[in-house]
Amino acid sequence: MSASAVSPARTSRGSYSDPRESPATEVLRTGNGVRDLNPATQLSLAGGLALTAVLFGPLCMVIVVTICLVLSALAGRARPFLTLFTRTILILGIAIVALQTFFVPGTTELFSWWLFTATAEGLAAGIQIASRVLGVGASVILLIQILNLDRLVLDMEQRGMSPRATYVITATVNIIPQMRKQMGVIMDAQKSRGVETDSNLWVRTQAFVPTIGPLILNSIMGVEEKALTLESRGFSATGTRTSLRYVEDRPRDKRLRVLIVCALVAIIGVRIVLWIL
Amino acid sequence: MSKLFAIKQDFTLMAILLIPIAVAVNFVGGSLALALKLPLYLDSIGTFIVAMLAGPWVGGVTGFLSLLGVSITDPTSLPWAVLAALVGVVVGTLARGKMFLTWGRIISSIGIIVLVSVALVVIMRFLFFGGFTTSGSSLVAAAMMTAGMPFWFAQVLSSIVSEIPDKTITVLIAVFVIRSISTRTLLKFGTGSIFAEYRTARKAKKKAAATPVAAGTTN
Known part of the structure; x- marks a missing residue:
């Protein structure tokens, strides 16, 4: 960050100029490809993965969890991802499968233990619900690993969100x-x-x-x-604001988001076709 | 009623500054309950206070943000953000309807809050987790079902058992805090002024009752 204070050229209210024009703006970067994606891209990525896991069954969940793990690994966060995943989501998933197996009434009895009777219907329902929980959970944990709060807040502001709203998040x-x-x-x-x-x-x-x-x-x-x-300090002042920091939204981010939206439309289409058939 | 839907007017600067504090109070309350090994959550005290001071919308945002924050360390609590937000809205609406002023009204408010949260807990647990989670009340429900109780009955009863003490204590602490805040500070918050007006009205009444002779002579 250079010390010379040249305020970045402003185009219109709420929009920020190219950071390269000003030596005074600090571009928030971590140096890691996945973590340096624009926060909006990261959010849509996690949202898309979560939706895919909800729409399809257990097999798709395994794929979603694997994708999340690979992306976390690429971000250099494989270990925290796995720790959080096994400590929270995985335990809940196992508990759901076990409880559903024993407590959902059904006609097909698998085995009986003490007071409890395991049913095939319960097992099937449990796996269905747990796969949804695991898929969404993995996407959320991926987001926790790659999303930086400072970058998210700044990006929201650059997209025209009120500084009052972003203050609440940062202050909290x-x-x-x-x-x-x-x-x-x-x-x-x-x-x-x-x-x-x-x-x-x-x-x-x-x-x-x-x-x-x-x-x-x-x-x-x-x-x-x-x-x-x-x-x-002019918190409620109206007019244009200058930020000393900047979050990039590169063309490849935009391309990636278009790709995610296209993929989602295709996935939802496939789901509808499968439902009809 | 039109005032109830003026969302933007609710988010005054004072209300906005209160949100982070309330979220932190939720966190600290929850961890203090853990530290004192209390069998309660007590993690929505901040939400209730904000809802009482600044109305339903600010209360809802506070509840939502709190659970969003909890989800960073425990992603399984993410769906409960919706519950926390709705409870915040309910508390705020009750406060705006002057339901936290007298003890009779406070008790009925607690009843309404418990009813709403039990209904939401049962519905959301069924929608998101198929009826069973790893929480204490869910395990109680499972135990009740082994004893032969029907599914919904066990779900509702186990939630009521855990919600009544938690919500009662939370409301009582929130009311205690509001009553301890000076009138001068209360007046700076949208819904808080309801409490301040009630306080001054009661004081005036007491004064009038204490000095009936003086009041009579001035007439």
């Missing part, structure tokens, strides 16, 4: 660790005043209000101060 992410810290302080203060936090259930329930109460009240009092600070 920034405020949570701050609140956690404050809660630790309040908890310590209340402990030192004799509020018990590790006794029986009733005592612990009583400790909840004196801990969360001051935290919420303090934060609500702080809202006004925040409003004044933001207003003094």
Whole structure:
């Protein structure tokens, strides 16, 4: 990022000029092909994969999950993808198959164990539902791995979204660790005043209000101060804004999005044909 | 009623600044309930407070964003974003209908909120997960079904058992917080001013009741 402050040439309200024209704008890039795709492309990619998994059966789910894994690997995020996938979605999927097998009534009995009877109908229903959950879950986890929040927010703004909306998203992410810290302080203060936090259930329930109460009240009092600070920096000002950062939307992103839409139309078409037949 | 649908007017600067705080309160409340090993979620306190202060639409957005944030660490909770948003809208609508002012109304509001969330939990669990998830209330439902109860009855009953204490405590904390906020701050929020007006009206009534002689002489 160059230090010389040349504001980028503006074309119209809400649109941003080519970043290469200005040495002052920082282009948000990670250096990885998948993670550097435009956020809109990443969103449509994950959305398309999720929809495909919902429309088709278990076999398609396996393909979708594999695609998600490969894309995460290309983004250099295979390990976090797998960790999150096995810890959340996979466990839920297995639980769904097991519970449906035992609890959906059916005529074909597979086997009986203690109080439970497994039915073939239940197993079939469970696999159908679990494959949908797994497919959508894998797409969501892929999105979590490749989508960068800063880039998403900036891209939304470049596409004409109100800075008020994007502020909410950025501020939320920034405020949570701050609140956690404050809660630790309040908890310590209340402990030192004799509020018990590790006794029986009733005592612990009583400790909840004196801990969360001051935290919420303090934060609500702080809202006004925040409003004044933001207003003094022109938060509600109308007119064109200049951003020091920029997210690229390259021609290959646009081509990829067109491709995804075409593929989706084809997939939905195939699904409808299969339904009719 | 036309005021209810003025979505854009609800999103004042104060309301917008409140959303991130409320989402954080949801997070912190949920993790505090975990830290204190309470058998409740208590992860919608922020949503309820915002809905009471700034109305249904801001409440809905807060609920949705909270669950979206939770989904980053647990993607299986993504569908529940819809539930959280709808509950936020319901709470906000009740607040606008002055349903959180007196204890009688608060109790009936809790009833409505529990009913709505039980209905939504059961419907959404069936739509997205086929009726069973790994959550505690879902496992209770499974246990009830082994005991011979019909599917829907077990689903509804198990959700009611988990929703009643959770939503009751959440509403009570939210009301407690609102009552602790100064009138001056309450007046800065769209729906919050309802609480402020109620407070000043009650104070005036009390004053009038306390000094009937003085009031009589001025007439």
